[in-house]
Amino acid sequence: MQNAKNGYSRRKFIFKTVGGAAAAGLLGKAGLPLAGQSAKVTAATTQAEKSPITRVLGRTGIRVPIVSMGVMNADNPALVRRSFEMGIRLFDTAWTYQRGRNEEMVGSVIKELKAREQVVIATKVPPPRPEMMDQMGDKLIEQEFLARLDQSLARLQTDFVDILYIHNVSDPATLRRPGLLSAIGKAKKTNKARFVGFSTHRGMTECLEASVLDGRFDVILTVINYSMHDDKALLAAMSKAAKAGIGLVAMKTQCKQAWYREAMPDELKPFYEGTIWHAALLKWALRLESVTTAVPGYTAFDQLETDWPVAFGLEYTPDEVKFLSDHGVRLALSHACRQCGGCVASCPSGADVPSLVRAHMYAADYGNFSEMRRALDEIPAGRGLEACAGCGECAAACVRGVKIARRLDELKSIFA
Ligand code: SF4
Ligand code: SF4
Incomplete structure (x- = not known):
């Protein structure tokens, strides 16, 4: 496993890791947040050198490696195939991605590999737009949602998805729409979806809290990254959801946003480009006890080879500690958009x-x-x-x- 561009190898990765306790100490001294990050996670991972760390996705009982594939931006079937061969087992796609071609690619690769029983397919089906739903009525909303799910299943060449998300929920009111609730209930009842949930980019705290009270959502795909380290309400809502048995999948973990271009001091950019940035941020998210797995949206083989080794150990390397502790980096990251709505x-x-x-x-x-x-x-x-x-x-x-x-x-x- 070699990344020519960055001279990175798994061997080097293991060699460069520092002990979990030491890393935690360093980070503590640097004043970095450790909210939700437990010693238990670190202790478990120090033994995992040959197999990826796996975790159970809440009440679903599904066990997956902590690094999964967010297929969204990828358009190369060979990358999906290689991900499977390396050990990735959860593939995250959506009805909308690449106007359906993303699901088609996942479906054809899994079929070609004859791997349907070995993988977890998660897809997201969007509800109609809110103003449309107001006019449509519950029956029509349900029909539209289920028709889209059928399209997804056809593209994926499968009779069922393991996880069906309502795509892009930003308001607990959406989670109370009877048409959507009956749609996901029917999807489960007819075995078209083993488990159901939603994805959320905005209003995550409120949506997570609502889902705990509701009790019918099995899995939630939420944005969480280091730029949100001080969002105590969100971290607490995630812990609460995980404790309630909801499986949490993390997205946008590497925080790929314009903050890097806009606010990162120029002198830091060359040093932190590439693997340090990505591995450090991915580890930070996965060190949260509430998170089961992350779906980094890599699009190239060298990115896969940066992200996948994280599944073998969550201890930070000294360079990663430096990155996370660097005042300039932390300041730059504070310019990342959290979708808080404050504007x-x-x-x-x-x-x-x-x-x-x-x-x-x-x-x-x-x-x-x-x-x-x-x-x-x-x-x-x-x-x-x-x-x-x-x-x-x-x-x-x-x-x-x-x-x-x-x-x-x-x-x-x-x-x-
Ligand atoms: S206030 Fe800033 S961080 Fe919040 S949504 Fe608007 S642009 Fe994003
Ligand atoms: S102030 Fe004008 S340009 Fe800026 S977001 Fe509002 S409408 Fe758009």
Whole structure:
């Protein structure tokens, strides 16, 4: 397992690791947050050198390696195949990704490998837009959602998915929609989905808390990364959900956002480019006791070879400790958008600024223009880029220092 670009190998990885307790001590001295990160995790991982660390996904009882594949931005079947051969067992896709081609790719690779029984397929089906749902009525919502699920199953060439998520839930009200609840209930009853849940990028704390009270969601795919280290409410909600038996899958762990370009001091960039950044951030998320596995969205073999070794040990290397402790890095990371919604009121035209910033992320940081399009399409009419069209200078202000105007200018330039 060799990453030519970074001169990285698994052997070097093991050699460079430092003891969990020592790492915890160093991080403690550096004042880094250890909320939710337990010694138990560290102790268990020091023994795991030959097999990946595995964890059980809450009440589903499914055991998977802690590193899974977020297939979203990948379009190379050989990368999916190689991921399986290396030991990855959970593949995360969605009805919307690449307009269905992403699911088709996963389905054909798994079929070709004759591996359906060995893998966990998770897909996400989007509900109709909120304003549409208001008009549709519950029966139609259920029918639409289940029709989309059938499309997903056909593309995936399987009779069932292991995990069916309602895609992109940002409001507990969505989790109470009778049409959606009956749809996921039927999907389970008809064995089209073994387990059900939702994905969430925004309002994660509220959605997690609502799901604990509701009790019918088995798995939640949530954004969590180091830039959120001080979000005590979110970390507490995650712990609560995990304790209630909900399996938590982490996404956006490596925090691939414009913060790196916008706020990282230039002198630090060359040193922290590549494996240090990715492995350190992935480890941070996986050291949270509440998280079962993460779905990094790698798109190339060298990225796979950076992410997968993390499954064999969560101790930080000295360079990773340095990265996580570096004042410049931490300051830069505070410019990552958390989708907190704190900017909404500052826009005089009522634009859905967090969603616009997220759409920018898909385009500028992932190079995924179909996801950018989808994120824009999901914004309620009148609150998307059309609201910005007549605006001279952007007045929207971020509570954390995200350069909203710059990101929206870049987003607008795509359509210019
Ligand atoms: S741009 Fe800033 S205020 Fe707006 S959602 Fe992102 S982090 Fe929150
Ligand atoms: S460009 Fe104007 S409408 Fe768009 S987010 Fe900024 S202030 Fe709001």
